[in-house]
Every structure is written in structure tokens, then in C-alpha cells.
Amino acid sequence: MRTYPQRAAIRHGVRLLILSGALALPALGQDPTLALTPPMGWNSWNHFACKVSDAVVRAAADAIASNGMKAAGYTYVNVDDCWQGERDAKGVIHPNERFPDMKSLGDYIHSKGLKFGIYSSPGPNTCANFEGSWQHEEQDAQQYAAWGVDYLKYDWCSADHVYTDDQMPAAYKKMHDALVRTGRPIVLSLCQYGIAAVWRWGASVGGNLWRTTDDIRDDYISMSAIGFMQNGLEKYAGPGHWNDPDMLEVGNGKMSHEEYRTHMSLWCILAAPLLSGNDLSKMEPVDLEILTNREVIAVDQDPKGVQGHRIWEEGPYEIWMKPLADGSAAVGFFNRGEGMDHTDRLTLQLKDIGITGPATVRDLWAHRDLGQFTGSFTAEVPTHGVVMVRIH
Numbered sequence: 325m326r327t328y329p330q331r332a333a334i335r336h337g338v339r340l341l342i343l344s345g346a347l348a349l350p351a352l353g354q355d356p357t358l359a360l361t362p363p364m365g366w367n368s369w370n371h372f373a374c375k376v377s378d379a380v381v382r383a384a385a386d387a388i389a390s391n392g393m394k395a396a397g398y399t400y401v402n403v404d405d406c407w408q409g410e411r412d413a414k415g416v417i418h419p420n421e422r423f424p425d426m427k428s429l430g431d432y433i434h435s436k437g438l439k440f441g442i443y444s445s446p447g448p449n450t451c452a453n454f455e456g457s458w459q460h461e462e463q464d465a466q467q468y469a470a471w472g473v474d475y476l477k478y479d480w481c482s483a484d485h486v487y488t489d490d491q492m493p494a495a496y497k498k499m500h501d502a503l504v505r506t507g508r509p510i511v512l513s514l515c516q517y518g519i520a521a522v523w524r525w526g527a528s529v530g531g532n533l534w535r536t537t538d539d540i541r542d543d544y545i546s547m548s549a550i551g552f553m554q555n556g557l558e559k560y561a562g563p564g565h566w567n568d569p570d571m572l573e574v575g576n577g578k579m580s581h582e583e584y585r586t587h588m589s590l591w592c593i594l595a596a597p598l599l600s601g602n603d604l605s606k607m608e609p610v611d612l613e614i615l616t617n618r619e620v621i622a623v624d625q626d627p628k629g630v631q632g633h634r635i636w637e638e639g640p641y642e643i644w645m646k647p648l649a650d651g652s653a654a655v656g657f658f659n660r661g662e663g664m665d666h667t668d669r670l671t672l673q674l675k676d677i678g679i680t681g682p683a684t685v686r687d688l689w690a691h692r693d694l695g696q697f698t699g700s701f702t703a704e705v706p707t708h709g710v711v712m713v714r715i716h
């Protein structure tokens with residue numbers, strides 16, 4: 325797999341380019357009903373990478389439709405990189421031998437009441453060096469629509485070989501406009517790792533979501549670094565356009581269940597897209613339970629569409645809050661400390677979330693009402709763990 329200079333630049337902390345004038349680009353004709361809450365579904369990349377195939381994707385659709393995930397809100401079944409084959413003499417893109425018939429795959433996913441997602445790049449090649457959409461945007465958008473695609477992840481990758489950074493918004497808008505011209509509502513997911521403060525202009529070029537960071541890995545350090553650095557981006561998210569701190573790693577096996585609960589809780593407080601990235605055909609019941617916790621998902625999918633933010637921190641302890649449509653607040657107590665088998669007490673002053681009288685508190689992981697509290701509420705939080713509550 326190639327390393328592109330742009331990504332190396334991010335890793336080395338090069339100053340972000342702020343693109344002046346990008347906000348002037350109108351996102352014409354976008355379907356106003358798309359992604360009113362953060363998209364939920366599955367994506368092949370985190371677990372399968374280039375071992376993805378038609379059979380893998382059908383198995384994921386089967387699992388979502390039957391294991392409770394669809395009922396919990398998971399909808400999109402997204403093929404990431406590595407599905408592409410060659411273009412024919414007319415420039416039409418064809419899948420590779422692992423995907424015999426994309427239309428039939430789309431039909432299969434739709435027959436389960438689910439939606440079909442695909443992946444490409446504005447550059448000549450994708451990050452795994454397959455064919456990108458450069459100079460074929462219109463043709464590819466038409467092809468995706470003919471296959472029944474409902475979601476496109478559009479990944480910068482080699483685009484920096486053919487565009488400068490200040491052409492980035494226009495490159496994304498080009499595909500957005502091509503998708504609109506198909507007449508099919510297709511969610512557009514921008515993936516360029518947070519370059520050039522994409523949150524400031526992603527919506528204006530028609531993005532329904534945009535990655536705010538480099539790729540997540542299945543470990544606490546990566547997940548927590550990404551998740552907790554989202555603070556401050558909340559003003560850019562809302563119905564139809566979301567910050568995307570990357571896909572879920574729950575169930576991939578390298579974090580503890582406590583850490584996966586932290587991952588899920590934080591993503592839901594962030595109103596992040598919830599794209600599971602594990603092998604759904606071989607899931608531990610506890611991972612399924614984490615991914616389908618309806619009370620936690622309700623926080624993510626709350627119709628008010630406000631991304632949460634940090635309201636308190638002290639050393640490794642953080643408290644985050646997300647205001648909800650019914651006037652309640654979701655609150656996450658996080659312990660980022662390193663002591664093994666250790667629990668620490670974190671206290672929220674209720675006035676910090678605007679509550680002066682008595683408040684009722686419900687634990688969203690224990691599914692238990694904890695009673696009434698006045699003045700403050702204290703949670704006992706294990707190392708790398710979370711307590712997530714809803715406060716009225």
C-alpha cells in the first residue's frame with residue numbers, strides 16, 4: 325500500500341492549510357433528507373481490508389438483517405477499497421473477479437431492507453492502488469447509480485498527484501454534482517483525513533460526512549487519541565453533515581470490552597457515524613451487545629443532531645455532554661488513566677449542564693435508573709472505561 329505525501333504531512337504535524345473562499349461553493353441540489361442523523365451501518369475495511377469479496381459483503385448484510393443490528397438502526401452495507409477492476413474501452417469501470425456482479429450485490433443488499441455503499445477516490449488511484457475516479461467522475465456516478473449505490477466514500481489518496489490542496493473542495497464538489505445529476509439520493513462521505521480543516525467547508529461541497537482524522541487502529545491509544553481530540557468541532561456538525569472520526573473497531577479483538585464501551589459511548593456523544601468494522605458473521609455476544617445498545621445509540625441518533633463536547637477535565641479524567649431533543653443531556657464520564665484494575669471517582673456539578681434543581685439519572689450501560697440527585701452526581705469509572713448516563 326502506498327504512503328501519500330499528504331498523509332505523511334499530517335502525521336508530521338504540518339500546519340493545516342486553511343482554504344479561503346471554499347465556503348462560497350454551493351452544494352446544489354443535495355437531497356435534504358439524506359443523513360439527517362449520523363449514518364449507521366457496516367464497512368468492510370477495518371477487518372477485511374483487501375480480502376473483501378461479494379461473499380463477505382453478502383454475509384455482512386445477512387448478519388445485520390438477522391442479528392438485531394438492522395432493528396437497532398444499522399442500514400448501510402459499505403464496500404470499501406479493493407472492489408475495482410479495469411475500465412473498458414469506453415472508460416466504464418468494472419469490478420474485479422471477487423465481485424462478479426455489482427448490480428446483483430446491490431439488489432441483494434436492498435432485498436434485506438438495507439442500503440449499498442461503495443468507495444472511490446478523486447485521484448487516479450485509490451489508497452490500495454486500485455482505479456480511482458479521476459476524469460471519470462460523471463461516468464462513475466452514473467455507474468454507481470445503475471448498480472443501486474446509496475453511499476459513496478470518496479478517499480483523497482492519490483488525488484494529491486493531480487490536484488493542489490486548494491483544488492480539493494472543487495474536486496469533491498465535482499463528484500457531488502455528478503451524484504446529484506444521477507437523480508439517485510447518494511450519501512457522500514469525504515475522506516481526506518482532516519486535511520485543510522475540512523469541517524469548515526465539507527458541507528458546502530455537498531459532503532454529508534467528512535473524516536476529521538487519519539485512520540483509526542484497533543487499540544486504545546489510537547481510538548482515544550482520535551475520539552477525545554474531536555472537542556471544538558461540534559459547531560460544524562448537524563443534520564445532513566457530520567464530523568466523522570472514522571469507523572468503529574468494536575469486535576475486532578484488540579481492545580478490552582471496557583475500552584470498546586468507551587469507543588461506542590464517545591462516538592455516540594460525538595454524534596459520529598456508526599459504521600461497524602468487524603466480521604459480523606463471527607461476533608461475540610458481548611460485542612453485539614455493545615454495538616446494539618439502544619439507549620446509547622439513541623444518543624447518537626438524537627434528532628436534535630448536536631455533537632457533544634467536553635465540559636470538564638482534570639488530568640486523565642474527562643466529562644463530556646451532549647444535549648438531546650427532549651431537554652435531557654447525555655453525559656459520559658471517562659477515565660483515561662493507566663492504573664490497572666483501578667476505579668476513580670469523577671464528579672459532575674449539575675449546574676455545569678444547566679440543572680439547578682433535583683435531576684434523575686439513568687445509567688445507559690447498566691440500563692438502570694440511579695435515582696434523584698441534587699447539586700452533583702459522582703460516577704465510579706474504571707481505567708480506560710466509561711460511565712454513560714442520561715440526565716433529566
Ligand code: GLA
Pocket residue numbers: 369404405450451452479515538539
Ligand atoms: C484510507 C482510508 C481508510 C480506507 C483505506 C482503503 O486509508 O482512510 O479508511 O478506506 O484508505 O485503502
